[in-house]
Amino acid sequence: MMLDGVGIVPVVVIDDAAQAPGLVAALAAGGIRCAEITMRTDAGIDAIREATAALPDGFLVGAGTVLTGADVDRAVDAGARFIVSPGLDDEVLARCAALDVPVVPGVATATEVQRALRAGLDHLKLFPAGVLGGLAMISALAGPFPQVRFLPSGGVSPSNAAEYAASPHVFAVSGSWMAPRDLIAAGDWDEITRRSRAAMELVGA
Numbered sequence: 001m002m003l004d005g006v007g008i009v010p011v012v013v014i015d016d017a018a019q020a021p022g023l024v025a026a027l028a029a030g031g032i033r034c035a036e037i038t039m040r041t042d043a044g045i046d047a048i049r050e051a052t053a054a055l056p057d058g059f060l061v062g063a064g065t066v067l068t069g070a071d072v073d074r075a076v077d078a079g080a081r082f083i084v085s086p087g088l089d090d091e092v093l094a095r096c097a098a099l100d101v102p103v104v105p106g107v108a109t110a111t112e113v114q115r116a117l118r119a120g121l122d123h124l125k126l127f128p129a130g131v132l133g134g135l136a137m138i139s140a141l142a143g144p145f146p147q148v149r150f151l152p153s154g155g156v157s158p159s160n161a162a163e164y165a166a167s168p169h170v171f172a173v174s175g176s177w178m179a180p181r182d183l184i185a186a187g188d189w190d191e192i193t194r195r196s197r198a199a200m201e202l203v204g205a
Contacts, residue, residue, distance in 0.1 A: 001123045002060060002082060002102055003034065004171055007205020008161075009084070009151060010196075011064060011176045012037045012184070017046035019184055021054035026189035027179060028056035030196025031205075036064035036084050036174070039071055045078050052079030069095035076101055084151075084174075086127055088112045093119050104151055108132055113145050122148050123171055130155015135167060142169040158202060165203035173203060 003009060010027060012035050014020055020037070027035055037048050044063070051061045062082035063075030072083055072095040083103040085092050096103035097119075106127040107113050116124050126138060129152035133140075138150050152164050153174035164173045178195040 001171065003104070003123070003151075005205065006033045006060075006172050007165065007203040008032055008178070008199055009062075009172050009174045010035050010179050011153065011174055012047075012179055013040055013176070013181045014038075014043050014047040014184055015041050015181070016185070017043045017050045019187060020047040020051035022187060022189050023179060023184055023192065024051045024054065024059055024061065025056060026192040027196050028059050029189075030178070030193040030198075031200040032178070032196045033058060034060040034062065034082075035179075036062050036082075037080075038064040039067075039075065040065045045074050048075060048078040048080050066092055068092065072096055072099065072101070084125060086125075088115055093121070106153070110141060110144065113141060113148060117145070117148070123151070124148055125151040125153050125174065128154030129164075134160070135164060138164075138167060138169050158199070161199065162202045162204070165205070175199075 060081050063080040064084040066083045066085045069091040076099055083096050086106040088105045104123055104125050106125040149171040151172050151174050156173050156175040161173050164170050178199045179192045183192055
């Protein structure tokens with residue numbers, strides 16, 4: 001999986017696609033190597049396109065909040081290298097398989113983990129991790145599913161990121177604190193770089 005070893009997958013909400021190149025440059029300056037640009041705003045697809053056109057070397061841009069097969073098509077056409085979904089949707093999985101693009105679907109139950117494994121996936125997003133029990137839930141699921149590695153998302157913060165990252169069942173942590181929507185809107189790239197550097201130190205990546 002291309003996200004192994006990245007440490008952190010920032011969840012990014014962009015309202016103005018023109019800010020995407022500055023954002024990815026700021027993240028990269030702080031040592032972060034990828035970004036999940038969400039499709040929660042009208043600017044999401046254009047932001048993926050703008051970011052992809054200006055990528056620092058080795059930086060990966062993916063699409064988040066991908067809900068349908070059509071979303072997959074639009075994201076990949078814009079340059080997304082990986083797909084993240086809040087849930088386990090058969091249409092999304094099928095379209096990603098057809099396009100040979102990595103996907104990290106969200107799961108919240110053992111049943112969903114089993115469905116994902118049947119689809120050939122063993123890198124899964126636990127969402128919403130904090131509500132579901134965080135590391136305790138990950139440890140519980142690791143019992144019957146030792147081959148699965150998780151991307152905890154939802155409730156991950158500087159106060160618990162290091163603990164999550166230290167788990168052998170976690171391949172990266174997902175969060176938005178290093179590049180929140182207000183700092184992106186303000187174009188405060190220096191602060192985003194500072195937070196990114198601190199975040200990478202937290203997870204030891």
